[in-house]
Amino acid sequence: MKLARVWSKRFSHGGNVIITLEGSFHGRTMETIAATAQPVKQELFTPLPEGFVHVPLNDIDALEAVFEDYAQQVCAIMIEPIQGESGVHPCTQEFVRACEQLAHAHGALLIADEVQTGICRTGRPFAFQHFGVQPDIVAIAKGVAGGFPMGACAAREEVAAAFQPGDHGSTFGGSNLAMVAAHATLHALQDEHIVQNVVEVGAYLAERLAQLPHVTEVRGLGLMLGAELDEAIAPDVVAAGLEAGLVLNAPKSTTLRFLPPLICTKEDVDVLIEKLTDILS
Secondary structure, X not given: OHHHHHHHHHHOOOOOXXXXXXXXXXOOOHHHHHHOEOHHHHHHHXXXXXXXXXXXXXXXXXXXXXXXXXXXXXXXXXXXXXXXXXXXXXXXXXXXXXXXXXXXXXXXXXXXXXXXXXXXXXXXXXXXXXXXXXXXXXXXXXXXXXXXXXXXXXXXXXXXXXXXXXXXXXXXXXXXXHHHHHHHHHXXXXXXXXXHHHHHHHHHHHHHHHOOOOEEEEEEEOOEEEEEEOOOOHHHHHHHHHHXXXXXXXXXXXXXXXXXXXXXXXXXXXXXXXXXXXXXX
C-alpha cells in the first residue's frame, strides 16, 4: 500500500485511495484493518486511517462506479484472488480481469494480496495465475518460509522503482535466517513437486467434502477450500473435531474452512472424511 501511494505520487496522478473488497482481510495493523472491509474486525479500533473504499466481491458495475466517482484519487485496487477469512470466496476471472483493466485505464495499480493464497496453496505458485492477469504488486508471507516469520513485497520493476533509499524500512528486514528459510522452502516445494500434490489431493478433498452430510457447496482451489453447511453448526463441528483429533476452522457459523498442509495425502483426507462423517451424521 505504501509503494502504491508512492508510485502514484511520483509516476502517476498522485492518488492515495485504495479500493478493497467487502469481506476481505488484509492484516491487523491499523492501516491493514482499515483496508479490511469487515466492520466486525474494525469497530474496536476506530478511528481508522482514511483512504480506503470498499466494493462488493465480483461486482464489476460497483467497481466501475467507484473508479468513476473517485476518478484521479485512486492509486490502487487490492484483492485477494480467493478470500479466506470470510469463508473461502473466490473472485471470478471476469472480475479479476476487470480489476486489472480498470486500474490501468485510470492510472492505478493492481495489488494481489497473496499472503494466504500464495506459495502453492491453490495449485499454482500464486493464485493470480489462475486468472490470466499480472499484478503490479504482490504481497507474500505465511508459507514462503515454511513457518518461519517472513513477508515479502514483489513488484514490477517500473513500479518498484518508485521506492528510493529511506522511503521504507523494517527492523528485521533482510534477516539472513528468514532468507535461508525461504530459500530452503521454495526449493523443497519445487524439488518435491508439491504443486502437483496440491492439485491432486485438493481435487480429491473437494470431491469427498461435497459428499458429506449437511454440505451444500464446496468452494475454492487446491488445498484452500470452504464447505458450506445447511445449518449454523460449524462451531459445534470444530469443537467436536478437536475431541476427535481434528483441527478445523469455522470462519462463519455455516462455513468450515480447510487449509491442510501442502504435503497431505489422500489417505489423510480419508481419515478426515471418516471422522467428519461421524460428526455430521
